[in-house]
Amino acid sequence: MTPRCKRRIAEKLLALTMFATSLDAFAAVTVGLSTSNLAPVAGGAAFSYTMSLGNDALAGASVATLVLPTNARFIGVSVAGADAGRWSCEAPGAGDNGMVACEGGILPANSAATVTVVAQFDGNMSAGVRLATARFTASGQLSETQLQQNVANNASVLTSTEEAREGRRLYRTAHLQVIGQSSLISLLHSEPLPPGAALRFMAGTSGFDEHCRLDPDANTVDCVARRLAPGAYALTLVVDMPDAMFSDGFE
Amino acid sequence: MSIVRKCFGFGRMLAAASLLVGPMAAQAAVTVALAASNLTPVAGGGAFGYTVTLANPDAGTATNVVMTLPLPPGIWFANLGVGGAQAGAFSCVGPGVGENGSVVCRSASFVAGGAVTVDVVVTVDADLAGGIRTATARVVAGGNQNAASRQITLQNDANSALALAASDAAQPGGTASLLATIVNNGSASAINSNFSMALPAEVRFTSIYGTGAFADACSYSPDTRVIFCSMSRVPTGLHQLTLTVDVSPAQPQGTAQFSATLTSGAGAVSGSPAAASIAIEP
Numbered sequence: 001m002t003p004r005c006k007r008r009i010a011e012k013l014l015a016l017t018m019f020a021t022s023l024d025a026f027a028a029v030t031v032g033l034s035t036s037n038l039a040p041v042a043g044g045a046a047f048s049y050t051m052s053l054g055n056d057a058l059a060g061a062s063v064a065t066l067v068l069p070t071n072a073r074f075i076g077v078s079v080a081g082a083d084a085g086r087w088s089c090e091a092p093g094a095g096d097n098g099m100v101a102c103e104g105g106i107l108p109a110n111s112a113a114t115v116t117v118v119a120q121f122d123g124n125m126s127a128g129v130r131l132a133t134a135r136f137t138a139s140g141q142l143s144e145t146q147l148q149q150n151v152a153n154n155a156s157v158l159t160s161t162e163e164a165r166e167g168r169r170l171y172r173t174a175h176l177q178v179i180g181q182s183s184l185i186s187l188l189h190s191e192p193l194p195p196g197a198a199l200r201f202m203a204g205t206s207g208f209d210e211h212c213r214l215d216p217d218a219n220t221v222d223c224v225a226r227r228l229a230p231g232a233y234a235l236t237l238v239v240d241m242p243d244a245m246f247s248d249g250f251e
Numbered sequence: 252m253s254i255v256r257k258c259f260g261f262g263r264m265l266a267a268a269s270l271l272v273g274p275m276a277a278q279a280a281v282t283v284a285l286a287a288s289n290l291t292p293v294a295g296g297g298a299f300g301y302t303v304t305l306a307n308p309d310a311g312t313a314t315n316v317v318m319t320l321p322l323p324p325g326i327w328f329a330n331l332g333v334g335g336a337q338a339g340a341f342s343c344v345g346p347g348v349g350e351n352g353s354v355v356c357r358s359a360s361f362v363a364g365g366a367v368t369v370d371v372v373v374t375v376d377a378d379l380a381g382g383i384r385t386a387t388a389r390v391v392a393g394g395n396q397n398a399a400s401r402q403i404t405l406q407n408d409a410n411s412a413l414a415l416a417a418s419d420a421a422q423p424g425g426t427a428s429l430l431a432t433i434v435n436n437g438s439a440s441a442i443n444s445n446f447s448m449a450l451p452a453e454v455r456f457t458s459i460y461g462t463g464a465f466a467d468a469c470s471y472s473p474d475t476r477v478i479f480c481s482m483s484r485v486p487t488g489l490h491q492l493t494l495t496v497d498v499s500p501a502q503p504q505g506t507a508q509f510s511a512t513l514t515s516g517a518g519a520v521s522g523s524p525a526a527a528s529i530a531i532e533p
Contacts, residue, residue, distance in 0.1 A: 079396075084396055085391050085392075085393075085396030086394045088318075088319055088355075088389070089319065090319065090353055091321065091353055093351035093352035093353075094321075094322070094323070094324040094351045094352075095324065096352075103317070162472055162474045163473055164473030164476075166455045167455075171471065171473035173471060173473055200457075200458075201457065201458040203458070203459055203470065203471075204467065204470075205467060205469065205480075206468070209467070232481070236471045238457065238458065238471075
């Protein structure tokens, strides 16, 4: 190879290097974030977040993250698009909150990839606004966006009572049915006992009795639960009635 | 191009260009296969393994290889190992022991013709009713991706045996007790089990106390005089319910007969209905 050739090739390589370097340094990155459900229900159906990743020029050290909102539980992640093969993602365990982090390494100009994250909101949360944050960094450039969801709590409660007397003994079982997909938040339930009656025994299902106590002044059994998951609860009370009201003998 | 042609030719130009934009050029594609040592594992049973086999069948070295294996729901990580001639080229991390999550293995350079196996040891949550779980291993390298899936069918081997015992005898106006026992001899929990027992007319309900799955699971219906226990899961082992009853003061001599039933949404049941009796003697 002649010295002239060496010099010309060196000049070409330098030009190519500068070209690539300049693209890398000024690559603009973009991230879009959307969801399949802007108003999900706590404990309700799963929904998805979709991160759309874009870069207008050659880019390196590309990393995209999606921070799940508080109370959002991870279910699954997938990558699609022409450049899906450049991306690998790590995620929290199934059912856990946390961050999905995807690495794309070096991306060609105008690469196309979408990261879809499937999640579900915890049924034990109150209604409220939650923010998901997507972040895309590459070649020192940053793009970040947030998405707001209004999470609903659709819990409601149905109550009924069974009561029977056998001699001096009064049996009462209160049934509470929490319906919906969300947990009931801040339940207050009170069972007034007859005047002069003495509480003999109390038992609840699913730990419901742990929320209850006897108020001896008012002679009521008061239950205060911060949250109750959907399902059926029963509180069984056995009460001894005053002597004056009943004789005993299983009448 | 003319200068290049003169000095190197087109092939050499491409080689030179690849030095600059090497990572962008077409690279070796890594293949992935996924196997399971047990296609029908038992919930709460012995550990089994997923084996991920990675290979580079191309002529060139694969760079920046990343393999991810998210464990299916209810599958817990126990351990992992990397084998094969290129084991040293890979580093792997997994979730905490006893946790769900992803196994991730990385290699900066995976030689042509290379192969490596990643053995992931897992266990199955005992509180599963059974069903199908699908694991998918995905590998990316140089802009290429491949994936392989493996389906397993979880088994629930719960076997709940019901027994009922009672005080031998009680006097009218006295107190008697019954003990209902469930023993789950399986590895898996029984799922959605219901226990039911109606009180005979000779006695009246006083109290109940449960342990294990019976704890916080039972209520008494004054209308039907039935004790009903709804248990979302009955784990392996012993579970007991103690029932205290009063015998009617006016009850003549005789026998109070008790019968209890147990059903389960997942898992076998034996000994149901179970019976016991209390002799009422003055």
